[in-house]
Amino acid sequence: MIQEGWLAPPVTLFDAQAREALAAYLADYAIDAHPERVKQYQSRLEYELSTLNNNIKRKIVKMHALAEFLADHGYYTTMLGTASGALTLRIFDLTPVDPIEYDLSFEIWYELPNRARLILEIPPSAIAAAELWLAQHGVANKNAWITPLDALENIPSSTLFMPENTDWLFSIPNQVTPFQSDLLLHRDDSEGVFLLEKHAGLNMLVDAIAPRSYQELADAIMLYRPHYLSHGHAQRYISRHRHSNQPLHPFLTPIASSANILLYPEQILAMLRQLPAKAHDAHKPLELLRLLIKSKTAGLAAELVEQRLLDEQIDPASAGYIKNLLRENAPATLSRAHALACAMLIMQTLAHR
Structure with a gap:
């Protein structure tokens, strides 16, 4: 059998995928085959993968x-x-x-x-x-x-x-078993959150916790900040979602099928079209989303959010949640994930006020 780690160093792109493909390919030829023939297949595949690597x-x-x-x-x-x-x-x-x-x-x-x-x-x-x-x-x-x-x-x-x-x-996330995923999600510490990010990505997270609202989806995004887990937000969120897997909401399918990413603006724009907003209000969340994405600091984003909350007369409870989200999770600079999370919360509030 082929020993783990035999793949040559030059094959650096899509290592996990390359190993899996090679293992499947060699399974039909390498088992019980003559050692010299196995070596020939190895050399041939290493060359093909190296060529593919350089082309990509x-x-x-x-x-x-x-x-x-x-x-x-x-x-x-x-x-x-x-x-x-x-x-x-x-x-x-x-x-x-x-x-x-x-x-x-x-x-x-x-x-x-x-x-x-x-x-x-x-x-x-x-x-x-x-x-x-x-x-x-x-x-x-x-x-x-x-x-x-x-x-x-x-x-x-x-x-x-x-x-x-x-x-x-x-970087291609390694596959994890449902049992391993359960351990990662339910381990109430920052290491578990980091491992979830490293091994599975957002698709595993969304599938396991099955957010039931845009607010919960925004909470899930907050897990992807390993540098700011000390405030306990991620740990509290995980502890509140110890339930079995549930079917994904159809709006989340494009996100769950992505690997190793947070959310990208075009995905949010697509989700936004599904919100039951009044026609004459539809442009407001879009404009806010663009402004937040362009914001470089938490202070600037907070000013935009504060003004929008006043302009739209958002109820105090929703306004407080949004401002706390900014204050707790963006202490220095505002990441795109946080901007999108805040925008989603405001879009949801505007759509259902």
């Missing part, structure tokens, strides 16, 4: 180049990896627009070897900027979206942007 890294560099260009033109971008081996670059506009017309349905994808995919999701408002960037690199056919990604291979890497730390892009 080159795609990542190209994606960052496009993301940087769009960022210069006022578009917010995020990039993430998933346990399935997919890489996603999400691009969306944070400028005030009619929320009814806001659309993220435009999608292009490129098939890589071994079923690894490179996906770009671009809202219609960003297509023109993307086309301009592609045209500047010798690609003029806006309908041939697969072709540009191939053409970008000829661009010298030295001219492209690549962040110094990309470890988070390649």
Whole structure:
């Protein structure tokens, strides 16, 4: 049998997935096979995975180049990896627009070897900027979206942007059993919360605690701050949710299917459309969401929230909860997760007042 840890060091991308795929592949050939033949298969697969690894890294560099260009033109971008081996670059506009017309349905994808995919999701408002960037690199056919990604291979890497730390892009959560998940969720200490983040991600958390409201979902987001667990919020929340798994709310399905991420603005925007808000009030939560996402400090976000609470005459109980959320969980700077959590609470209150 193949010993654990045999995979060669050069294979650094999607290590967990690569090991699983190799184990399944070798199971049909390596058991009871001649040792020399096993070595041949190992060498062949190591070469294939190393080639795949280098190809994907080159795609990542190209994606960052496009993301940087769009960022210069006022578009917010995020990039993430998933346990399935997919890489996603999400691009969306944070400028005030009619929320009814806001659309993220435009999608292009490129098939890589071994079923690894490179996906770009671009809202219609960003297509023109993307086309301009592609045209500047010798690609003029806006309908041939697969072709540009191939053409970008000829661009010298030295001219492209690549962040110094990309470890988070390649981190794939390990699989944990339901029993292990139960231990992580019900362990009333910060180590359990950190391990939950490390091993399973938000999908395991949402599935296990089954939030019953946007407020509870906002509470769940607060668990993802290992640096600020000393105030006991995470421990108290876990202790209040010791119940068996329940079916996920359909609005949470896109979040639960993501790996190793918090929440991204386009997911919140999609959830927002489902809130039973009055038509003439629908733009208010969207505007607040954009303002909070752009806020760099907890103080600025608190001012925005305070003014909105006054403008909308939010009831004292809801207003107090929202302000406490800011005060307890954003002592120095406001993370995007906290901004979104606060925005969700306010959106929910506005929708049901």
